[in-house]
Amino acid sequence: MIFKKQTISKLTSTGSGLSERAKALVNKDIKQLELNELAYLFRESIGTGICIPIAVKKLAEQDIEISMLHRNSKSENQRELIRELMLLDNWYWDRNSIAHKKLKEILGIKMDYLHLPTDIKEKFKNYETQNLIWNAKSVQGFNSYMNDSRMGVFAGYGMVTMLKRAILNGNFVIYEFNGKSTKIKSIEKFEELIVSKLNCNNELLELLDMEKEMKD
Numbered sequence: 553m554i555f556k557k558q559t560i561s562k563l564t565s566t567g568s569g570l571s572e573r574a575k576a577l578v579n580k581d582i583k584q585l586e587l588n589e590l591a592y593l594f595r596e597s598i599g600t601g602i603c604i605p606i607a608v609k610k611l612a613e614q615d616i617e618i619s620m621l622h623r624n625s626k627s628e629n630q631r632e633l634i635r636e637l638m639l640l641d642n643w644y645w646d647r648n649s650i651a652h653k654k655l656k657e658i659l660g661i662k663m664d665y666l667h668l669p670t671d672i673k674e675k676f677k678n679y680e681t682q683n684l685i686w687n688a689k690s691v692q693g694f695n696s697y698m699n700d701s702r703m704g705v706f707a708g709y710g711m712v713t714m715l716k717r718a719i720l721n722g723n724f725v726i727y728e729f730n731g732k733s734t735k736i737k738s739i740e741k742f743e744e745l746i747v748s749k750l751n752c753n754n755e756l757l758e759l760l761d762m763e764k765e766m767k768d
Contacts, residue, residue, distance in 0.1 A: 557581040558767060560599040560606075564717065565762045567598070574598055582606055582766070587629040594636040600644060601717040602766065607633055608651040611658055619665040634659065635668060638676045647718040649681035684718055686736075686746055687728040694750060709756050716742060716763045 560566060560578040570578065574596060577589050590607045593599055611634070617627045618634060637655060645652040656677070663673055690711065697708030715725050716739065725736040727745050736742050747760065 557583075560593070560602055563764045563766055564599050564602045565713070565759050570598065571596075585610075587611075587633040591629075591633040591636045594633075594640070600640070601647065601714065601721070604637070604640075604644065604648045604651050605721050605766065607637060608655050608658070612654065616658060616662055618659075618662055620667070631666060634663070635666060638663070638666070638668060638672060642675075642679055642681075645679065646682045646684060647714055648721055648723065650722050652679075652681050684715060684723065684725045685728055686715065686725055691750070698751070709759055712746065712750065712752070712756065713759050713763055715746065716760055720763060720765045 559580060559582060566574075566578045574593070577585065577593060578599060580589075585606065587607070587610060590603055590610070593603050594607075611630070614626075614630065616630060618631045619627075663677065666673065694708050694711050697704045697711070700708075719725060719736065719739060719742055725742065725746075727734045727736050734741075734745070736745060752760075
């Protein structure tokens, strides 16, 4: 069997109107993506959900040299990417708790070497990821978004697609209904307990279908 390259565009929705550079990167073999290229995608908010595990995996494969004593392209690229990761909003880490824990382990005390405001570094170090929960309130919020403006509809789409992305990245969702709590760890359960019970239009179903599992 001929191995087909994995690209960000084949694993998630990247939106439209991308620059030429962005198009090239989301269609580049993930194995060939450079750290500074991932940093660029984070800054542009392109494919963030899948870029997080990709970035953490690449950092785990390297010796981390991010003190200002290291003055080479490798350390510069590491610093650039790690800064972008530490600047992400906390809710990105709630959806990627495994990657968050791994990144903290990779960096250890070295994150103190980064040239970032102390409060940002402390925020990242001390943050404890929150469980992803789907319950009656979530359904109510989704329905409200779907009856809102176009931007509201996109927010509703995001509520659902981000859960699938989180599960594909190895995380779980807590499903709470009728006083019972269930951990959703598979896409099959996600589709059975969440997707099948929502009034999903074709556009949302297409977006969900675009979220694919990344192979090692």
